[in-house]
Amino acid sequence: MIRVAIADDQQLIRAGFRSLLEAEPDIEIVGEAGSGAEAVALVIATRPDVVLMDIRMPDGDGLWATEQIASKPELKNTHIVIVTTFELDEYVGRAIRAGASGFLVKDTEPEEFIRAVRVVSAGDALLSPGVTRRLLERISGELREAPDASQLSVITEREREVLGLVGHGLTNDEIGTALFLSPLTAKTHVSRIMSKLGARDRVQLVVIAYETGLVRAGRDGAGVGTESAGR
Numbered sequence: 001m002i003r004v005a006i007a008d009d010q011q012l013i014r015a016g017f018r019s020l021l022e023a024e025p026d027i028e029i030v031g032e033a034g035s036g037a038e039a040v041a042l043v044i045a046t047r048p049d050v051v052l053m054d055i056r057m058p059d060g061d062g063l064w065a066t067e068q069i070a071s072k073p074e075l076k077n078t079h080i081v082i083v084t085t086f087e088l089d090e091y092v093g094r095a096i097r098a099g100a101s102g103f104l105v106k107d108t109e110p111e112e113f114i115r116a117v118r119v120v121s122a123g124d125a126l127l128s129p130g131v132t133r134r135l136l137e138r139i140s141g142e143l144r145e146a147p148d149a150s151q152l153s154v155i156t157e158r159e160r161e162v163l164g165l166v167g168h169g170l171t172n173d174e175i176g177t178a179l180f181l182s183p184l185t186a187k188t189h190v191s192r193i194m195s196k197l198g199a200r201d202r203v204q205l206v207v208i209a210y211e212t213g214l215v216r217a218g219r220d221g222a223g224v225g226t227e228s229a230g231r
Contacts, residue, residue, distance in 0.1 A: 002121045005046060006032045007039035007062065008054040008083070013106070017052055017083075020110055027117060036060025040068045043078055049121045053100070055084040055091055063091075063098050070099025076200065079120045101201045123201055149212040154196045160214065162189040166202060167209025 004021055006014050006029065014032045021027045030046040033039040037059040043051055051069065055062040066080050081102040082095040092103050102120045104113065152160060158179075165175045175186040190202065199205050209215040 002027045002050060002117060003030045003046070003048040004028065004117060005030050005039070005042050005048040005051045007034075007036075007042070007051060007057065007065065008032075009034050009057040010054075013054070020113065021117065024114060027114075034058075036062060036065035036068075039065040043069050043075060044072070047075065048078055050117050051078060051080045052083050052117075053080050055082060055095070063094050066095065066098040066100050070200065079123070079201065081116060081120050096203055096207065099200060099204075101203055149214065151197065151208070152212050152214065155193055159189055159193050159196070162186065163193055163205060163209050164214050166190060166193075166205045167215035169206070 004027055006017050008014050008017070011034070014034075018029050018032070022029055030048050031042045033042045035058045039051065039053065039057070039062070040060070053062040053066055057065075060068075062082060062084070066082070069075050069078060069080060079101040080099065081104055082091070082100045083104050083106055084091065085106050095103055102116060104116055108116070152163075155163065161179060162175055165178055170178065172183045172186040172190065175181070175190075176183045179186070181189075190205070193199070194201070194205060197205070197208055199208060
């Protein structure tokens, strides 16, 4: 059972999300929050698998709440999906850096919305169509001139190859094809890399790939993204 918390300052929106998700046999709503502070308290109390987080809320917005949740080691298995009407680069970049595992706009089709909950609960990353490329370009543009690759010393050369492909937005199937590996082996490599680098999910791996200079925008297909990087 996938346990979901809903954080939005509009009661009508929360009710709509609840109605949509509760109709699914594998999804359970554990609670609702109308502000950032309430969202943090709710997550600490219930430890859901997925949080649907609005950005613009009183008493600490969704980005602040995301940072608070992501900073707590005991909540490492809670994945946050930012759900908003504002598909802006500024919000996407801040949300990902705050620790969000996904980003959706509120006019997403219901079936895609439900799929997003399942994808993120499995530890995969999900972004609305069209967001990934801009996210990668933005991360690259914000990097310092001399990227620090020292944190990559803990991973093997093969894992560097895999991380580079994750940074380009490739799925497990595509990584397997590129490196002549089975999708399961590719997924195992990705999981080990996340563990070694302390990344919450694949989105964080993309950030690391750019911040360390392993991937650069405009090189060998960098910036190519998918809605879900976990297939």
